[in-house]
Amino acid sequence: MKIIVLKDYDTVSKEAAKIVADEIKANPSIVLGLATGSTPVGMYNELARLCSAGEISFADAVSYNLDEYVGIDINHEQSYHRFMDENLFSKVNFKDGSTHVPYTDGANPDADCRAYDEAVAAAGGIGIQILGIGSNGHIAFNEPDDVFIRRTHITSLDEQTIRDNARFFDSEADVPKQAITVGMGVIMGAKKIVIIATGANKADAVYKMVRGEVTPRVPASILQLHQDVVLLLDEAAAHKLA
Ligand code: PGA
Secondary structure, X not given: OEEEEXXXXXXXXXXXXXXXXXXXXXXXXXXXXXXXXXXXXXXXXXXXXXXXXXXXXXXXXXXXXXXXXXXXXXXXXXXXXXHHHHHHHOXXXXXXXXXXXXXXXXXXXXXXXHHHHHHHHHOOOOOEEEXXXXXXXXXXXXXXOXXXXXXXXXXXXXXXXXXXXXXXXXXXXXXXXXXXXXXXXHHHOOOEEEEEEOOHHHHHHHHHHHHOOOEOOEHHHHHHHOOOEEEEEEHHHHOOOO
């Protein structure tokens, strides 16, 4: 794992965008693995700026997102479909139909999960995967568990995740309790992974991911086994590594 510590959120966001932009320039038809959350917003802003400036184009790229709440309307202001539209898709030049966010209406979740894995596999797997990390060590909605789950699946959100995400909803009770999420197969199958963590509330999870044992109790620790991971941290998120 290559660890890069930068001063603050802004410099981390710009560096993450530069890494992604370089990959797009090298391979314009790249398969992007995209993440939601507060962390990648600055990176998406910078990618949108680079696209508007004509430095990169998403016209030949495709994207697959990590996860979505179950039981949320895709037009809900906190749905991850909406998040991606607002923070990236509406600002750059992806072709219609080339962006994908997992979804299940709950009628046949197993089939929806299988279809998502098949679609990622048919696209050739992920070229570059963007990740954040939860304060509990989750990646996508792979929550602390007794086992690593390989396939896309429906999961119950961890209590810590519900508390962390309550800031986006009117109350904790309004946070959806389940999500559809890619498993470790899609993530670990990515050719390259860029994981971003900023802020002191991520320092514990970062320390365990990097220095702890590889365990499904800290899902991000599996990244120790991937051959090409860049971990971008601000000083606050890195402070336990010193
Ligand atoms: P955050 O979420 O960027 O909103 O902190 C990260 C995550 O849960 O992966």
